[in-house]
Amino acid sequence: MMTGPVLRAGAWPAVVGVTGVAVVVGGCAAAFPAAATMLLPICFALLAAAAAFTLDEPASLIVDVTPTTPARRTTIRAIALLAPLAAGALVMLAAAMRGLVLPWAAAGLALAGNVLLGFAAACVARTRTGEPGAAAGTAVVLALMTPALVPQVARWVRTFPAPRAGGPSPDTVWWTVLAVCVVAIAISVGGRRLPRWMSRVP
Amino acid sequence: MTTTLAPARPEAAAARATFAALAAREMRRFVLNPLFLAAAGLTAYLLWSGQRSTVTEIDSVDAIAATLFGGLGMMAAFWLTRSMRASEPVVGVTPTTLPARTAALCAVAIVPFGCGCLALLWFVHLYPVSEPVYGAFSPPARIAVLVGQIVVPALGGPLLGVALGRWVRFPGAALVLFLLLSGWINLVTWLTLVHPDSAPVAVLRLFAPFALFTLHSDAGVTAWRGSPWFFLGWQLALCAIAVLVALLRGAEGRTRSRIIRALGIALAAAAIMLVLAGTGGFTHAVTT
Numbered sequence: 419m420m421t422g423p424v425l426r427a428g429a430w431p432a433v434v435g436v437t438g439v440a441v442v443v444g445g446c447a448a449a450f451p452a453a454a455t456m457l458l459p460i461c462f463a464l465l466a467a468a469a470a471f472t473l474d475e476p477a478s479l480i481v482d483v484t485p486t487t488p489a490r491r492t493t494i495r496a497i498a499l500l501a502p503l504a505a506g507a508l509v510m511l512a513a514a515m516r517g518l519v520l521p522w523a524a525a526g527l528a529l530a531g532n533v534l535l536g537f538a539a540a541c542v543a544r545t546r547t548g549e550p551g552a553a554a555g556t557a558v559v560l561a562l563m564t565p566a567l568v569p570q571v572a573r574w575v576r577t578f579p580a581p582r583a584g585g586p587s588p589d590t591v592w593w594t595v596l597a598v599c600v601v602a603i604a605i606s607v608g609g610r611r612l613p614r615w616m617s618r619v620p
Numbered sequence: 621m622t623t624t625l626a627p628a629r630p631e632a633a634a635a636r637a638t639f640a641a642l643a644a645r646e647m648r649r650f651v652l653n654p655l656f657l658a659a660a661g662l663t664a665y666l667l668w669s670g671q672r673s674t675v676t677e678i679d680s681v682d683a684i685a686a687t688l689f690g691g692l693g694m695m696a697a698f699w700l701t702r703s704m705r706a707s708e709p710v711v712g713v714t715p716t717t718l719p720a721r722t723a724a725l726c727a728v729a730i731v732p733f734g735c736g737c738l739a740l741l742w743f744v745h746l747y748p749v750s751e752p753v754y755g756a757f758s759p760p761a762r763i764a765v766l767v768g769q770i771v772v773p774a775l776g777g778p779l780l781g782v783a784l785g786r787w788v789r790f791p792g793a794a795l796v797l798f799l800l801l802s803g804w805i806n807l808v809t810w811l812t813l814v815h816p817d818s819a820p821v822a823v824l825r826l827f828a829p830f831a832l833f834t835l836h837s838d839a840g841v842t843a844w845r846g847s848p849w850f851f852l853g854w855q856l857a858l859c860a861i862a863v864l865v866a867l868l869r870g871a872e873g874r875t876r877s878r879i880i881r882a883l884g885i886a887l888a889a890a891a892i893m894l895v896l897a898g899t900g901g902f903t904h905a906v907t908t
Contacts, residue, residue: 467795
């Protein structure tokens with residue numbers, strides 16, 4: 419019974435808008451397969467940012483004191499993750515149909531990892547602020563873009579399964595991220611507070 | 621005439637003092653922003669660590685400073701601008717106008733600009749312009765390439781962030797724009813790899829606040845089409861457009877019409893500079 423109103427109150431313009439931008443970038447990747455390994459990681463980072471906006475609640479001062487538990491509200495809002503996940507799957511399908519050769523299972527894992535990372539960051543930040551999307555999204559995007567920005571990090575961590583790229587497999591990174599995200603989400607919706615040293619979410 | 625001008629002087633002096641105080645306050649907030657601190661720290665570390673590795677082309681190194689000071693600086697300035705939205709009902713009734721407060725925000729770009737200048741000096745010390753990593757460009761053009769890739773993005777990124785913060789309500793606008801610009805620069809760079817001698821592709825490559833000018837391959841260092849000097853002009857025109865667009869918010873009366881007129885001139889100058897940047901320089905890619 420709560421699902422409809424909770425979903426209706428979501429920051430849909432932000433989620434759908436950022437997902438739309440991601441589809442445009444992903445569409446360019448599908449249109450120019452040779453540039454896909456540069457554009458798909460940006461598309462996935464945008465989908466992670468979209469996922470970070472799913473928990474935004476402008477009326478949090480009122481919503482947070484209603485009897486609906488954070489776990490229930492978060493579970494309902496998690497349905498909104500279907501938008502970035504479906505958009506990412508659509509982009510991968512379009513790229514595959516255009517003849518792009520990628521390890522698709524690993525790419526799918528990277529997509530799921532990106533989206534869940536954005537959502538987990540939002541869950542953690544939501545314990546301190548009603549609208550965690552911008553801060554969580556920025557933090558996640560910067561974390562995801564670090565290998566592209568800092569060459570030293572790229573030697574150790576790869577976040578996208580680009581063929582013929584050296585370095586460690588991104589699968590290990592994404593399985594670890596998925597496990598950490600599940601734990602972080604479970605702790606944050608369980609009502610735990612942030613560590614003491616983190617007095618507030620920037 | 622004396623009686624007409626005399627009362628205006630104290631007002632102008634007071635306005636200048638208010639602007640200086642506001643600018644100093646905003647600058648302090650910008651310098652303490654975690655994103656700017658991260659950008660400064662990472663740039664220093666990456667330039668320092670770059671000393672220990674072999675560099676085959678400059679673009680692999682100088683893009684770091686542009687991304688960090690320009691990209692992260694844009695996000696920091698956007699946050700800074702948006703942070704006052706909640707207190708707008710209170711701040712809005714003070715005698716200081718919105719354009720004056722916007723001008724103070726724009727003044728914070730001096731900080732990353734200064735950092736960009738320092739990064740440029742450090743970069744030139746590490747990789748002197750006489751080295752072959754710069755490709756076929758003449759020594760003055762090499763300096764223009766570096767200024768356009770290190771200093772001007774550090775100035776323009778925060779100015780773009782202020783304009784975005786003044787006009788766009790969506791709180792994630794800066795990070796979306798950051799990723800969009802990254803995607804666009806990657807896409808047009810790839811297009812240039814496929815069509816290195818095409819003039820329209822060169823214009824497309826330079827239709828961005830940051831552009832690469834060289835590529836390293838087994839054959840050597842390839843210098844792409846395009847004039848680094850006119851590209852510098854295009855970037856400065858973009859900076860002027862960002863400032864004017866930011867100032868336009870809340871401007872009224874004569875100030876507004878002046879800003880719109882200046883914006884028209886800046887847009888025309890930007891278009892001319894872009895065409896000259898794309899069609900000037902080498903007429904084809906040169907590998908040395």
